[in-house]
Amino acid sequence: MGVVMMLVLSVSLLGSVEAAENAPATKQAQRVSAPKGVKYGKGIGSGKTVKISELFARMDAYEGKLVRVEGLVVAVCPKRGCWLRIGSDKQFQELQFKVQDGQIVFPMSAQGKYVVAEGIMRKVRLSLEQTISYLKEEAEERGELFDESKVKEPLVFPKLEGIGAVIRENK
Amino acid sequence: MKINSISWQRVNNALHRDLGYLCCALIILYAISGVAVNHVADWNPNYSTQAEQVSVGVLEGLDLDAIESHIVSSLGLDPRQVKGRHLPSPGKFVLFLPEGGEVRVAVKTGLGTWMRVKRRSLLFESNVLHLNHLKGVWTYIADIFSLALIVLAVTGLFILKGPKGITGRGKWLAGAGTLLPLGFIVYYYLVRG
Numbered sequence: 001m002g003v004v005m006m007l008v009l010s011v012s013l014l015g016s017v018e019a020a021e022n023a024p025a026t027k028q029a030q031r032v033s034a035p036k037g038v039k040y041g042k043g044i045g046s047g048k049t050v051k052i053s054e055l056f057a058r059m060d061a062y063e064g065k066l067v068r069v070e071g072l073v074v075a076v077c078p079k080r081g082c083w084l085r086i087g088s089d090k091q092f093q094e095l096q097f098k099v100q101d102g103q104i105v106f107p108m109s110a111q112g113k114y115v116v117a118e119g120i121m122r123k124v125r126l127s128l129e130q131t132i133s134y135l136k137e138e139a140e141e142r143g144e145l146f147d148e149s150k151v152k153e154p155l156v157f158p159k160l161e162g163i164g165a166v167i168r169e170n171k
Numbered sequence: 172m173k174i175n176s177i178s179w180q181r182v183n184n185a186l187h188r189d190l191g192y193l194c195c196a197l198i199i200l201y202a203i204s205g206v207a208v209n210h211v212a213d214w215n216p217n218y219s220t221q222a223e224q225v226s227v228g229v230l231e232g233l234d235l236d237a238i239e240s241h242i243v244s245s246l247g248l249d250p251r252q253v254k255g256r257h258l259p260s261p262g263k264f265v266l267f268l269p270e271g272g273e274v275r276v277a278v279k280t281g282l283g284t285w286m287r288v289k290r291r292s293l294l295f296e297s298n299v300l301h302l303n304h305l306k307g308v309w310t311y312i313a314d315i316f317s318l319a320l321i322v323l324a325v326t327g328l329f330i331l332k333g334p335k336g337i338t339g340r341g342k343w344l345a346g347a348g349t350l351l352p353l354g355f356i357v358y359y360y361l362v363r364g
Contacts, residue, residue, distance in 0.1 A: 079215050111267055113255075169254075
């Protein structure tokens, strides 16, 4: 009996892994108004669509508000899958989309795909010391050299507290 | 009603045996995943990455399409593999490849890094299950598995009778196993504050 049950368990195990990749997309496709793709977290709700450059330009106006953004996934948290960076409509801008550890886990394969993401906008204000530490960590993650003497001003930037997202291959 | 101790012993042992068979694969899977994610600060438990230093020649003066084509031909990539590109900062160009791979180069020098990313077979799937990334039905399967582990632990205490059972040396070993986590909790939350 044990062997049979183990086989049943193994089949359900493999089926579940497969389902993780496919099932959310199928569900999402059934909704007419929702964007197509693989759903993460609560997916996309009623957030107002805002350009990422607009969030950077008017941080105070959007702080604490539910917003929806779209763009290319330019980086994924490599270890826990707990954040994404979304490329802006403006050059040299990236928006961090942070989710609660374990609640949503983005795979590394999301990098280079297109994301529609929704969350609460937070204005992050770092001290100079925090800015150096933040940029240093980023440079290390990317295997780049970092010169802290070049950092003269503390960073202030928008960040989304992620609620849900839909990721697909292309725009 | 008089309880027959022999039949209870049989039920206990049979339950322990069959649940053991049933849970064996998942216990091993979860244990391996547990070690893997326990050391997440030191390594990536889901993906292995391989970084290669590359030189694709000077890209300055080229437009974005030309830079992309140049990198693709220099590294012998299949153009269909390119998923997108990005300019993270002035003078930096990133080309995205499948599975989280990327080529990141400095436009001025053409020097950069080609990052290849590969899923850790079996470990990735184990972590998906252990950390319940699947949600949905798996949440309930994992709940049932947890209950089964409790039953396994409790029935395990009563498998043997006599000096090697729970009334003999078993109580000392079970006590030691309880004191270990308890000791850590007391030390970290009460002694250290």
